[in-house]
Amino acid sequence: MNRDELVNAIATTNAKALILSSEFIPDILAIKDRIPKVEHFIVAGGPSTEGMLSYDDMIARSPDRMPDTRFIVTLNPCTGGTVVIMKKFDPEESLRLIEKERINWVFMVPTMLEKILSLPDEVKNKYDLSAMHTVICAAAPPPRSLNGA
DSSP states (O other), X not given: OOHHHHHHHHHHHTOSEEEEEGGXXXXXXXXXXXXXXXXXXXXXXXXXXXXXXXXXXXXXXXXXXOHHHHHXXXXXXXXXXOOOOOSSOOHHHHHHHHHHHTOOEEEEOXXXXXXXXXXXXXXXXXXXXXXXXXXXXXXXXXXXXXXXX
């Protein structure tokens, strides 16, 4: 893939973050100004460079109690998926993003699901969630109120 094709492939996804192998740093630096929607460049498998984040450093700083999340977030883009990360959780905003991005599975802690379910029906029903087929609830035992929700 040449650099023009790389720009097109990245720009088409509207990605805000790009995870790349360190071997691609020179190519990404050369096209960085042509992919302005990408806000974060995360280098995996080697050292990063100025303006890029180190995946290994991010993992080292992440909570040890949630290794499955790190695996899922890493695997998803490698299999053609898109990762949507909220900086701050908001129950209605999560529904809006599920609709807008056509998200088909989410990883949430029980408190997040409880907050979504406690929204008024008119708020929950205004979003098209038909793409959603899987909810992974982990990191804490779910309360009985979530069983069958």
